[in-house]
Amino acid sequence: xxxxxxxxxxxxxxxxxxxxxxxxxxxxxxxxxxxxxxxxxxxxxxxxxxxxxxxxxxxxxxxxxxxxxxxxxxxxxxxxxxxxxxxxxxxxxxxxxxxxxxxxxxxxxxxxxxxxxxxxxxxxxxxxxxxxxxxxxxxxxxxxxxxxxxxxxxxxxxxxxxxxxxxxxxxxxxxxxxxxxxxxxxxxxxxxxxxxxxxxxxxxxxxxxxxxxxxxxxxxxxxxxxxxxxxxxxxxxxxxx
Amino acid sequence: xxxxxxxxxxxxxxxxxxxxxxxxxxxxxxxxxxxxxxxxxxxxxxxxxxxxxxxxxxxxxxxxxxxxxxxxxxxxxxxxxxxxxxxxxxxxxxxxxxxxxxxxxxxxxxxxxxxxxxxxxxxxxxxxxxxxxxxxxxxxxxxxxxxxxxxxxxxxxxxxxxxxxxxxxxxxxxxxxxxxxxxxxxxxxxxxxxxxxxxxxxxxxxxxxxxxxxxxxxxxxxxxxxxxxxxxxxxxxxxxx
Numbered sequence: 332x333x334x335x336x337x338x339x340x341x342x343x344x345x346x347x348x349x350x351x352x353x354x355x356x357x358x359x360x361x362x363x364x365x366x367x368x369x370x371x372x373x374x375x376x377x378x379x380x381x382x383x384x385x386x387x388x389x390x391x392x393x394x395x396x397x398x399x400x401x402x403x404x405x406x407x408x409x410x411x412x413x414x415x416x417x418x419x420x421x422x423x424x425x426x427x428x429x430x431x432x433x434x435x436x437x438x439x440x441x442x443x444x445x446x447x448x449x450x451x452x453x454x455x456x457x458x459x460x461x462x463x464x465x466x467x468x469x470x471x472x473x474x475x476x477x478x479x480x481x482x483x484x485x486x487x488x489x490x491x492x493x494x495x496x497x498x499x500x501x502x503x504x505x506x507x508x509x510x511x512x513x514x515x516x517x518x519x520x521x522x523x524x525x526x527x528x529x530x531x532x533x534x535x536x537x538x539x540x541x542x543x544x545x546x547x548x549x550x551x552x553x554x555x556x557x558x559x560x561x562x563x564x565x566x567x568x569x570x571x572x
Numbered sequence: 573x574x575x576x577x578x579x580x581x582x583x584x585x586x587x588x589x590x591x592x593x594x595x596x597x598x599x600x601x602x603x604x605x606x607x608x609x610x611x612x613x614x615x616x617x618x619x620x621x622x623x624x625x626x627x628x629x630x631x632x633x634x635x636x637x638x639x640x641x642x643x644x645x646x647x648x649x650x651x652x653x654x655x656x657x658x659x660x661x662x663x664x665x666x667x668x669x670x671x672x673x674x675x676x677x678x679x680x681x682x683x684x685x686x687x688x689x690x691x692x693x694x695x696x697x698x699x700x701x702x703x704x705x706x707x708x709x710x711x712x713x714x715x716x717x718x719x720x721x722x723x724x725x726x727x728x729x730x731x732x733x734x735x736x737x738x739x740x741x742x743x744x745x746x747x748x749x750x751x752x753x754x755x756x757x758x759x760x761x762x763x764x765x766x767x768x769x770x771x772x773x774x775x776x777x778x779x780x781x782x783x784x785x786x787x788x789x790x791x792x793x794x795x796x797x798x799x800x801x802x803x804x805x806x807x808x809x810x811x812x813x
Binding site: 356359360362363364365387388389425426427428430469470471472473474476477478479480482483486487490493494498499500501502503507 | 597600601603604605606628629630666667668669671710711712713714715717718719720721723724727728731734735739740741742743744748
């Protein structure tokens with residue numbers, strides 16, 4: 332649980348959002364990555380049925396969202412605010428790649444509260460809004476079509492944060508039991524014996540078959556159980572000859 | 573343009589998608605990250621007006637999408653297919669973190685065509701579908717609510733790919749012209765002189781003000797132009813005394 336603590340100190344602030352559906356989808360995106368604190372600054376419409384539908388299992392995040400009239404109020408208790416922009420070139424201070432900046436956001440939670448700030452769907456963050464943020468960041472995208480949907484940008488932003496915080500791991504299956512060198516040698520010997528018996532392999536001119544089979548087996552990284560299955564298949568095929 | 577080549581050899585395959593809107597949103601997510609090749613396997617509804625609306629500026633990706641009846645046909649020309657699953661623990665082969673696996677997808681484009689495969693919104697990829705994929709991957713998410721929206725998962729997947737391919741960079745502003753040591757020394761001297769003149773600084777007991785100002789200036793990484801502005805402000809305030 333300790334790894335999740337930084338994420339609880341980071342709010343997602345959506346400023347002047349036009350479409351309530353995007354607010355719901357953003358809530359869902361946040362919750363999948365362990366973030367819960369959503370702040371809505373002057374949304375055009377209060378989140379209603381459409382937002383709840385798109386929030387899916389994250390309706391709780393939506394319900395607990397704070398709605399505030401100005402960005403200044405949303406950032407009043409924040410020590411560090413990251414403004415997300417797709418613009419970059421025409422801005423007064425340089426944008427950083429969000430992947431490079433995300434660890435700073437996690438580290439800053441040890442010193443204060445943090446915000447990620449996203450602007451209106453069409454126009455993005457205004458210059459005034461960007462000036463309220465101490466950091467300006469961008470998600471690298473195709474310059475020919477850099478327009479991520481608002482909730483998609485929130486998804487990528489929160490994904491990077493959760494990875495920077497090492498919050499979650501992909502669930503692992505029980506470790507595989509790899510075959511040992513001795514088991515593989517017995518398999519190669521068994522295959523060779525069967526192929527000599529069937530006439531596929533000419534003992535006078537064995538060629539490079541053994542080499543190729545060994546290369547193939549090396550790529551496979553066979554498990555002990557799989558070696559046993561192959562033994563059985565070779566034995567069965569050899570019996571039918 | 574060379575960096576984009578690997579992405580042109582990677583298709584996104586959506587299997588048995590229920591909601592056409594998700595297909596459109598996935599097309600948009602792909603295009604923002606430089607991917608264009610969309611394959612739809614047995615979608616419940618052919619993408620219509622709703623899909624086009626959610627594709628926004630990526631209607632071309634949607635128009636060029638191939639619709640195929642089976643996953644086998646979608647993967648027929650693919651050398652390597654990555655199946656995305658949120659399940660993990662109950663699967664027969666181990667899932668890898670997509671961030672760790674994405675470089676393998678990029679490298680594989682040098683040897684053949686690649687696919688990223690996503691299942692139905694509700695049920696994900698079936699066991700049979702997963703068995704058609706050579707690799708099983710997951711996006712790390714909160715185990716309490718791991719359900720990324722389909723298009724959000726496509727967005728994160730394509731984002732990782734484009735970063736693994738170093739396809740796009742955040743546009744950089746012209747490099748800043750940082751102030752030199754000599755410029756900073758002149759600023760500190762000017763401030764000290766002004767504060768002695770105003771009586772804020774007692775020459776008999778200067779305390780640690782100079783030290784604090786130097787630490788502050790070090791954090792600021794002032795630009796030459798900013799030093800000039802500060803000089804002007806100090807001069808103006810000193811004149812008013």
